[in-house]
Amino acid sequence: MRIILVGYGIVGKGVTTILARRYMEKAASYGFNPKVVAIADVDGAVINDRGFSPEKLEEIKQKGYPISADGDFGHKGMSALEVIENVEAEVVVEVTPVNIKNAEPALSHITKAFKTGKHVVTTNKGPLALAMPALTELAEHNNVFLRFSGTVGGGTPMLEFAKRCLSGDKILRVQGILNGTTNYILSEMGQSSISFQEALSNAQKLGYAEREPSMDIDGFDTACKVVILSNWIMGKKITLKDVDIIGIRGVTLEMLKDAVKRNSTIKLIGTVDDNEVSVKPLEIPWANPLCVSGVLNAVTFQTEYAADQTLIGRGAGGIETANAVLRDLLDIRHKLASKLLS
């Protein structure tokens, strides 16, 4: 499987590390032979049609920015679109930064990949939040796969769980804490009796919140994930504009203390069911398995026969997200094998 990696930040580097490190093991146990044939970054690209060796991938990572300066394989100024268009590969791994205004440049990368017959694994919520129904259709039209487990649940394979493990059942409702930053802030406010602003500052100091925190605290990140869950698990065809979004700026210490009197606390909750697609602060009883603290994520699937199932895991770090990419690559490999046989 030849792979073009587009984006070379923390996640991109993690992907090359995991592929290199697990190469031998995976090749042995899955007949899975991933080769990175190109990496496209903002400054240009490195390309090796035969696939970079684990040692070379490590060297590229150690040398750092700009990767296109590489003497043997560097292509200074070559854009990701050119790489996707011209390098032969089966899969494009798209891991550029999120943009929920127009989803670029990821949206162009993904559509270019589809149009040149390449499968896509992405960890980028932007294109999915703004154009998931169209992208799904385009992938089908071009007979390629689109996979995105790194976009929701971070290291926690929520999407796979719903699709694969609950396949004999009907999912009636999905509800969860899908953003570690807001969960950290609300947990801190409650546990340390501090204001929203103080908790936000602490989160920023610890690196849990961005300097521009709107994406998290105004609920957009959660909303992107809700869109993906809705479409993928519940068969809806929605985009970000269809989600009712209320963030956590309005949650006060007083409200949290009030909730405590009812053995509850307040969490930013994304909800999808037949009547509702929303993100808002909700009071959650302590006894509810969803009521996890710190940067944890949690999601409850309400099913027809198996009752409620809750999955809890850490929000995404670079390595967890990179691992989600590996899972998606394995899934595509598996799907291709079944297809070849049919």
Place this chain on the structure above:
Amino acid sequence: MRIILVGYGIVGKGVTTILARRYMEKAASYGFNPKVVAIADVDGAVINDRGFSPEKLEEIKQKGYPISADGDFGHKGMSALEVIENVEAEVVVEVTPVNIKNAEPALSHITKAFKTGKHVVTTNKGPLALAMPALTELAEHNNVFLRFSGTVGGGTPMLEFAKRCLSGDKILRVQGILNGTTNYILSEMGQSSISFQEALSNAQKLGYAEREPSMDIDGFDTACKVVILSNWIMGKKITLKDVDIIGIRGVTLEMLKDAVKRNSTIKLIGTVDDNEVSVKPLEIPWANPLCVSGVLNAVTFQTEYAADQTLIGRGAGGIETANAVLRDLLDIRHKLASKLLS
């Protein structure tokens, strides 16, 4: 897919209900066409080579014991072994009561099924706890599948989650609350400040504990599940005798109150990793996602790349376990389809 159902208690009845009710839907969405061709109970059997209609299955359930009295299809006194040997079918669903002394009659049913070329779906922990490595080998030797998701985690698809959703990762440790009865008793002791004996009586009154509670409170049920998790997920080849087992009879109210001082409580925990296969009461911090109350089950998978993943769900009732059988049937159908194509 022709199915012989062996055992006609709560789970067995639930299986026929689910298969009948979801027949149309499943046939449509999965190309899955399950037909119950025989049901074997202690008194005899009912057999219909063409498969029982949903209406007839409902009628058999309504008439109740003894099912072999059925005028059209009853075979009074016919044993399950005879049914398995003589009725043509692809799958045997084994849902007789658990026996951890010698695993009978389930063990004979399963081996007979294998030897006559039939796949097996079971919800019975006995044969797996006592003979899983041998049974796995026998299934492979006869080129048939053995599935058992109803044995662990009740309605919560713990086994599938570990196998399918964490497939790109390495599972280093599995630890969990695998028995709802003991969790209920320990939760009750802590929350209502009552003794073990009182909590046990309450659990018995509510139907959460058996009149003969040893299987649960002495840790054997948890240990059976630990054996299954160890073999299936961690690649071990162990049986019940390899598990260090301590139940909850020795847990006092004082110990629980002491744990509270450390923001913790005591839970009966099954653990599998490279060094340990055990069941014992352990102090668990409240902040640990594993720390769920009531009859809930919870299991944490410690993985190399995706960090800890915790799955929480209700312990098994009849309908959840029956639903696990459906999942297993779908899985076998899927595996067979792939096999045919290869």
